[in-house]
Amino acid sequence: MTEVLNEQRPSMLSAIWAARYRTPARFVALVALLLPWTTTGVTFALIPWLIAFAFVDLREFPRSLLxxxxxxxxxxxGLALxxxxxxxxxxxxxxxxxGPVLKLLVIPLLIYQFERWPFGNWVFAAFLAxxxxxxxxxxxxxxxxxxxLKLYLSRGPYKVESGVAVRNYIDQSQEFGLCAIALVYPIVTLFREGRTRIATLLAALLLGFLVNMIFVVVSRxxxxxxxxxxxxFALLHLRWRKALLAASGMILVAVALWSVSPHLRATVAKFQGDYEMSAQDKKVxxxxxxxxxxxxxxGFIADAPLIGHGTGSIRGLFASVAADPHDNPLRGEIVSNPHNQxxxxxxQWxxxxxLVLYALWFAHLLMFRGEGLACWIGLLVVVQNMxxxxxNSHLFDFAPGWIYVLGVGVAGGLALAK
Structure with missing residues (x-):
């Protein structure tokens, strides 16, 4: 009996040691699973992940931060502080x-974690599911x-035709669009390898995302x-002849969809309608x-071009130049978000x-120059955010911002591990 226990002890220790690194990855996957649905759930899921992260091997962490x-x-x-x-x-x-900027501190932690313990596919699968x-x-x-769920989670009337179950149509379109394009790479790879069943299943899922965006709701x-x-994708993964064929096919598909989807035509026409409403009638x-x-x-930037007006100054600046909303509703708006990152x-800065913002985007783009699913997902996340x-100010918004943090952190760790 003693000999059996002595033989089992190394395997038990190995299992415990492996769980030490799988557990943080499971919590990150939980964050990805909750992200499309709830803000509160994401916040609470981050707490056990941070606790689990504290127990991994952090000896190389200071060097990683450089x-x-x-x-x-x-x-x-730091600039925001x-x-x-x-x-x-x-x-x-x-x-x-x-607050909206602090989430960026999670990126170095995720890169360090998934560069050493490659369980990132759990996160991708959780978000896709x-x-x-x-x-x-x-x-x-x-x-x-x-x-x-908006009937219970938000105020005001709900539009029947929107098809938005939680949050808003912009976040939903960002998530569906990202998943649809991200699936192209594994679908093409699986078909080349002859794994047609899985490829067909993923293709059906991609089609579902696109149909929803075309006939239910899509953001401009x-x-x-x-x-x-x-x-x-065509430029990176197809030869020029195939890229031209793909572009021609995409144009034909777009024309066909335009003719059969009134919702799509109305969304595109809203560009011109919004402009005329504001330019002529001064309406919001x-x-x-x-x-x-x-x-x-x-105008605000011209007044303080080098270091800006400081953190949190946007709303006050808009209030200082706002017109009477009864005379001019458009120029009377007071906002804390100029809808451009x-x-x-x-x-503010x-x-x-x-310079720091653009350097951040550029550095993260360079991180995904290689081949593989992780590099493709990371590249998509950065390009979509840019x-x-x-x-929009999507790096600071909740759902798009956390998509960037998870995508760059997880995919970046996997890419650097290679």
Whole structure:
């Protein structure tokens, strides 16, 4: 009996040692699973992950932080902290504005973890499964809006035709679009390897995401970013002849979808409609309001171009130049988000902040120059965030920001491990 126990002891210790590194990965997968559905759940899931992370081997962690891919997120957070010193708003507003930036500190932790313990596919699978379930639920809500969780989680009337089960259509479109394009790489790889069953299943899932975006709900941001992401795949993974054929096929598919989807035509037409509503009638609209935010933000940047107006200053600046909302609703809007990531950073931290932001994006892009699924997912996440940040402040928003943190952190660790 003693000899048996002595033989089993090394295997038991090995299992415990392996679990020491699998446990943090499981918690990160839980975060990815909850991300499309709940903000509170994500916050609570991060706590046990941080506790589990503290028990891994951290001897090389200080050296890992010195790399640009880890140091630049920390630098942007540090700039937000220091920027509170020259802001003119109240301290609660300054501290509140730091919150959206703090999530970037998770990137160096994830890179360190998944560079050494490659369980990142758990995270990718969890996010894909969660988005697939949300996609099916979205179809159900489009048919019967009484099933929507928004009836219980948000205020105000709910639109039957939206098909948005939780949060908003912009976040949902970002998630579905990312999953759809990310699936292209494994589908092509599996077909080349002759694994047609799995490839067909993933292709059906990709089709489900696209059908939902075409016939149920899609954001204009997704309409802008999706063709560019497809072009990125064609340029990186197809020869020029196949790329031209793929581009021609995509154009034909787009024309066909345009003719059969009134929802898609209405979404595209809203660009012009919003502009005319704001330009002629001075009314609040999606695109028209953005143009007004950008115009005012450029003026704020001109007043403090080097280091900006300080952390949390955006809302106060808009309030200082707001017109009477009864006379001009468009120019009377007071917002804390100019709906452009570069402008959001520049207003608060000037040219210095913009240099750090662009260096961060560039360093993370370079991290995914290799081949493989992790590099493809990481590249998509960075490119999508950069493109969507032209129309939104997606690095600081909750769902798109955490998609960036998880995508860059997990995929970056796997890519560096190679």
């Amino acid at each position: 790399r640009p891919v880890c140091l630049l997120p920390i630098a942007l957070v 220091v920027g509170t010193l020259w802001s003119d708003v109240s301290w609660p507003e300054r501290l509140h504005a730091i 969660s988005c697939a379930l949300l996609m099916l639920y979205s179809f159900a809500v489009a048919i019967d809006p009484d099933w929507s 941001t997704a309409l802008v970013t999706l063709p560019i992401l497809v072009a990125v 609209s999606g695109m028209g309001s953005r143009l007004e935010y950008w115009r005012k933000s450029m 570069t402008l959001s950073v520049a207003v 000037g040219v210095l902040g913009v 493109l969507s940040s032209l129309l």
